[in-house]
Amino acid sequence: MQDQRESGRHQVFEAIRNANQIARIDIAKATSISPASVTAITSELLSAGLIKELHPEPSPGSAKRGRPRVALTVCDNAFLIAGMKIADRQLSIVLLDFVGETVFEFTQPIPERRMATDELAKIVRDGLHAACAACERNMHDVAGLGLGMAGLIDAERNYIYWSPSLEARNVEFGAALAKVLPMPVFVDNDANLVAKAEQHFGEGRGETDFIVITIEQGVGMGIVIGNKIYRGERGCGAELGHTKVQLEGAMCRCGQRGCLEAYVGDYALLREASVHGQGLPHDSVAALYAHAKAGDATARSIFERAGRMLAMGLVNVINIFDPKLVILSGEQASLDFFDGDRLLEWVKSSVVQVDAPLPEIRVHHWGDLMWAKGAAAYAIEAVTRLKIKELSRDAA
Amino acid sequence: MQDQRESGRHQVFEAIRNANQIARIDIAKATSISPASVTAITSELLSAGLIKELHPEPSPGSAKRGRPRVALTVCDNAFLIAGMKIADRQLSIVLLDFVGETVFEFTQPIPERRMATDELAKIVRDGLHAACAACERNMHDVAGLGLGMAGLIDAERNYIYWSPSLEARNVEFGAALAKVLPMPVFVDNDANLVAKAEQHFGEGRGETDFIVITIEQGVGMGIVIGNKIYRGERGCGAELGHTKVQLEGAMCRCGQRGCLEAYVGDYALLREASVHGQGLPHDSVAALYAHAKAGDATARSIFERAGRMLAMGLVNVINIFDPKLVILSGEQASLDFFDGDRLLEWVKSSVVQVDAPLPEIRVHHWGDLMWAKGAAAYAIEAVTRLKIKELSRDAA
């Protein structure tokens, strides 16, 4: 038994986090838990320091008379949470409070692109330490660290099948980090973390089911079904970038042929440009794009074909999942390369035709720290789960 | 409240159905519900007539001494369930008892390929009536009808966006059927029903997550996640057959280009054969296959390309879902056309490479009535849910 209470606690807490601030009676309405139970549960959460009352403010929705409703909020300073993204040559770190507000941002170069396991673990540790020091916090105050990196990762086990940042394959990275860090660490694939970021801070707020597609050097996908990230059996699903769009097609950096990434990734675009010769820049996609924009037919055709391939990938995702919402997420530049309107046109005309509204496709431009914030969001979730479970244990 | 009891009832019932016959104490072990609660719940189910005790048999696992365990089974004659598949020109119907044993099989031609809504509803009604009459049962004894047909269908609403069997688009077929049939009807896409059939009677028994791919005239897919069929937002997901495998590719009967089906479907194979001329048969895939088998290089290349495209589709499914199990399901013939070993070879070499066991791929040959049995399985599930909900209501 006792699990029903735990689920109640979760529901109430999520309602509060979701609403930002909300009176007990509205929690009752939102969760359809009785006011009596809401009182019981909130008083627990209150005394555990996870939430707090927002006294003076006249909570919104309050009527003219009657006892004023007192709003509850998640206690922002309950825990300090860290999110980290390991990129090619750079470590980005954010420290968030428990409601997800940024406390501090921090960036640090990484000496090598590819490192030994313990070495990278140390880099992570030192980076977090430095970040904490820089904002005069103690690393031991950090209640949880979310860590994102490229590669094939089984998040459940903090296990890395392969990552461009690690020399070894099949690494128990969670264990390696546990040796050097005091707080629980949650490792995940970077595309999943973008999905988390969208869910908590972005276009996915309030949505229970959606798909996030990221376009950077590669193409990534995150699948959210029923508020949860779908990970597959071995934890390495959602590899849209290595979905095949052409039989015996272009060579991909994964060593196989015909992957979507091999047509849409930046290296794919540059490869085309370099083959053609004719004075097209082939060291920067932005430069190549400038040529296309200026009217160069060859450059244009390169982006056009990539766009069509991307559309194909999107169509396949939609035909398979019939999602409610697809979020194209990435930095401004990477998304601009593909003419959005034409892309949507292609997608619309190639999707299974049904007399029902098409899935919504939203484009979302993110800054540099999206990945790290997603990692932090993931950690916030995990820490919340831990703390509420603790509460349930203590009550017993 | 009271939902925990309902969930308990479901768990217990599923455990019984799953095990075929099982003693209370083993139900307790299997569900980790206490023996006390199992007693309470089973006595309810018992008095509702959903299950029965299997007295005389020495239930398996019983020890030498001690009170003998008495096994429980689902009461086979609790309800009569019908499953029906509307195919091109044929109606197949099965009547199953409540444990899924076939009571009667029945087939009837359909006059037209494509009909008006009410006309088709009448065909369904008359078919069911005839089937019942043929085995001396009353149609009113049928507690539920599962109905499968090709097309884009929102099963939740018994709503048909489009079907080759219906003249109209966007049909409230559930409502049309309710007017002429006394029992609840559950309509679904045929690929989903194959998934149901696999889950209840086939290779999916005991699996919580798997993907079924059917190869017939078209290519279909059913996705089972957490024991439930994934349907997408509008109920028209899992359209693997119209996934694009070639930019600007071959014309598909859906009017678009490059669909997987346009390379793998039977009409696609015959089209190739007919274009080439050279005395290849182009009216029967079986005949074409005989040529290939006999060594005809052109015929071979037709099947080979189709096989490669099919492999591509499978690879994409695996890369996206990272499933535990994929079931290739269909009639013997349709599967034989594609050399199984080579297909698997292609799939293995094109899937994202991880040092973890590949998803299992099982091939399952089915007879003609698979579709109807899947429909019946779907109805059994739905009726069970209804009856247990009724029980919960009555208890209140």
Next chain:
DNA sequence: CATATTTAATTTGTGTCATGAAAAAAATAT
């Protein structure tokens, strides 16, 4: 300014339910 009214939150009592422990049941072993 006292009192009514209104709305929110809390308290109280009740009923449901799962469960552990004890008892009963039903067999075999001695």
Next chain:
DNA sequence: ATATTTTTTTCATGACACAAATTAAATATG
């Protein structure tokens, strides 16, 4: 015949959600 073993049922307990009643805290009203 009695002990032992194993399954099932009964019983008492405790957790919990909730409806109803109560309290709290504000505004409206005369």
